[in-house]
Amino acid sequence: MPRFRQILDTMTAYKPGKAVAAPDGRSYKLSSNESPYDPLPSVVEAIAEGARQVNRYPDPGAVELTEAIAERFGVPAEHIALGAGSVTVAQQLFETVGEPGAEVVYAWRSFEAYPLLADLAGVKSVTVPLAGEDHDLDAMAEAINDRTRMVLVCNPNNPTSTAIRRAELEAFLDRVPEDVLVVLDEAYREYVRDEDVPDGLTLYGDRPNVAVLRTFSKAYGLAGLRVGYVIAPEPVATAVRKTIVPFAVNHLAQIAAIASLKAEDELQERVERVVKERTRVREALIAQGWTVPPTEANFVWLRLGERTPDFAAACAVEGVAVRPFGVEGARVSIGSPEANDAFLAAAGRFRR
Ligand SMILES: *Cc1c(COP(=O)(O)O)cnc(C)c1O
Numbered sequence: 001m002p003r004f005r006q007i008l009d010t011m012t013a014y015k016p017g018k019a020v021a022a023p024d025g026r027s028y029k030l031s032s033n034e035s036p037y038d039p040l041p042s043v044v045e046a047i048a049e050g051a052r053q054v055n056r057y058p059d060p061g062a063v064e065l066t067e068a069i070a071e072r073f074g075v076p077a078e079h080i081a082l083g084a085g086s087v088t089v090a091q092q093l094f095e096t097v098g099e100p101g102a103e104v105v106y107a108w109r110s111f112e113a114y115p116l117l118a119d120l121a122g123v124k125s126v127t128v129p130l131a132g133e134d135h136d137l138d139a140m141a142e143a144i145n146d147r148t149r150m151v152l153v154c155n156p157n158n159p160t161s162t163a164i165r166r167a168e169l170e171a172f173l174d175r176v177p178e179d180v181l182v183v184l185d186e187a188y189r190e191y192v193r194d195e196d197v198p199d200g201l202t203l204y205g206d207r208p209n210v211a212v213l214r215t216f217s218k219a220y221g222l223a224g225l226r227v228g229y230v231i232a233p234e235p236v237a238t239a240v241r242k243t244i245v246p247f248a249v250n251h252l253a254q255i256a257a258i259a260s261l262k263a264e265d266e267l268q269e270r271v272e273r274v275v276k277e278r279t280r281v282r283e284a285l286i287a288q289g290w291t292v293p294p295t296e297a298n299f300v301w302l303r304l305g306e307r308t309p310d311f312a313a314a315c316a317v318e319g320v321a322v323r324p325f326g327v328e329g330a331r332v333s334i335g336s337p338e339a340n341d342a343f344l345a346a347a348g349r350f351r352r
Contacts, residue, residue: 011119014112022319028339031321033158033188033299035221036335037270039256043222046259050252058251065254068261069229073201079231081240084248086187086215086228087113090152092243093211093230094121097149097181105143106152107135109159109328111185114152123149133160133293133301137172144180151176154185155200156192159323159331161295166198173207181236183211188297190219190271191278197296201231208233211240216253218298219271220260225253274298278334284344288351302347303329311350318346 017031039047062082070077083089090113094104098121106114108127118125126148128140135157144151153172156163164172176182184200192199200212211232217223227249230240260267282300285292292300304311305327312324315332320343323331332343 007119007122011116014116017323018321020316020319020321022317024319026319026342028320028335028342030299030333030335030339030343031323031331032223033218033297033331033333034223035218035270036274036339037221039221040260040263040266042263042266043256043259046255047225047252050255054251056251057247058249058254060247062249062254065227065249065257068258069231072261072264073231075201075231076234078234079237080229081232081237081244082227082229082249083240083244084228084250084253085217085226086185086213086230087117088226088248089213089228089230089240090114090183090185091117091120092240093150093181093183093213094118094123095243096236096239098123101147102149103145103147104150104152105140105148107140107154107157109325110152110154111158111187112325130157130160133157133162133303135164137164137168141172141175144176148180150181150183152183152185154187155197156188156296158187158297159299159301159325159329160293161297161299161301161331162293163192163194163197163296165194165196167196169198169203173203173210176209178207178209181209181211182207183213183230185213187213187215187218189214190268191275191298192296193275194294194296204232208235211236216257216260220257220267221270222253222256222260225250225256227253227257274334277337277340281332281334281340281344285347288344288348290347290351299331299333301329301331305329311347314350315343315346318342318349320346 019029021027066077103124105126204210215228282292308324315322
C-alpha cells in the first residue's frame with residue numbers, strides 16, 4: 001500500500017446536509033442554508049448560453065467576473081481573488097499562510113469546514129469555545145501567539161447565527177498583530193439587518209491583515225456551481241491568487257455569477273423575503289417555548305443538547321431535514337413558507 005498522510009486517519013470528514021422524506025413523500029431540505037428559490041430565469045439563460053462554450057477552458061483569471069465584483073463593491077480588481085466556492089478560497093488562504101508548526105485560531109463551534117481545512121493544510125487548530133452562542137473575541141485575542149498565522153471569524157457565525165458588532169470587532173482587530181491574517185467569513189452578509197454589525201469591506205481598507213470572504217452560494221443561489229471570493233489588501237489577494245489550482249472556477253460558474261450580479265435587485269427581494277420568514281420562524285419558535293438566539297443569517301439555532309438527535313429524527317419523520325451537530329444543537333435553514341410551516345409544526349409537536 002502507498003503510505004498515506006497520518007492525518008487522514010484522524011481528521012473528521014465533512015458531513016453534508018442530507019435530504020429526508022416523510023412517509024407521504026413530503027421533503028423539505030433545511031439542512032444546508034441554501035436559497036429556497038429556483039435560479040432566476042436570466043441566470044439559467046446565461047448558463048444555457050455558456051454551455052455552448054464548454055469545449056474551451058474557462059478564463060483562468062476570471063477577468064470579467066473579477067471586474068464585475070470590483071465594480072459592485074467599489075474595490076480595486078487587484079484586491080479580489082476567486083475560488084471554486086468560498087470553502088475553496090478558505091483552503092487557499094490556509095495554503096498562503098500554513099506550514100508545519102503554524103497555528104490557526106477560530107471559535108468553536110463554528111463552520112465545520114475549518115478543522116478539516118486546517119488538518120489538510122497541516123496547520124494546528126486552536127479552538128476557542130463560544131461564550132454562549134457568541135464569539136469570545138477576548139479569549140481569541142489571548143489565544144494568538146508567535147505561531148499563529150491566521151484567525152478565522154465567522155460573522156454571523158455558522159451554526160449559532162449570532163453576529164459580532166462593530167465596536168467589539170474593531171477592538172479585536174486592534175489587538176491582532178499585523179502579521180496575523182484575520183479572515184472575516186461573511187458567507188451570510190446579505191442577510192444581516194442589524195446596522196451595528198459591520199460590513200467587513202468597511203474594515204479591511206486600512207488594515208493590511210484583514211480579508212473578507214464572500215460567496216455566491218447562499219443569497220445569490222449558486223451553491224451548485226461553486227464560486228466564492230476574498231476581498232483583501234493587494235498583497236493578500238495576490239498571495240491567494242497564487243494558490244489557485246488552474247481553471248478552478250469553471251466557465252458556467254463565472255457566467256452565472258456575472259448574471260447574478262446583474263440581477264442583484266431581484267435577488268435582494270428574495271433575500272428580503274427570507275429575512276421576513278426568519279423573523280416569523282424565530283417568533284413562532286419563541287412562542288412555542290424555545291430559546292432561539294438572535295439570527296443575522298438564513299438559519300436559526302436551537303441548543304438542544306442531548307435531545308439533538310431525537311429532534312432531528314422527529315423532524316425527519318415529517319420530511320424536514322435539519323442539521324444536527326452531535327449533542328450540541330440543531331441548525332435549521334429558513335426555507336419557503338411551506339417548508340418553514342412544516343418545520344414549525346414538527347418543532348411544536350416535539351415540545352409537547
Ligand atoms: C456556506 C458557507 C460558506 C460557503 O461555502 P461555499 O464554498 O461558498 O459554498 C462559507 N463559510 C461559511 C461559514 C458557510 O456557512
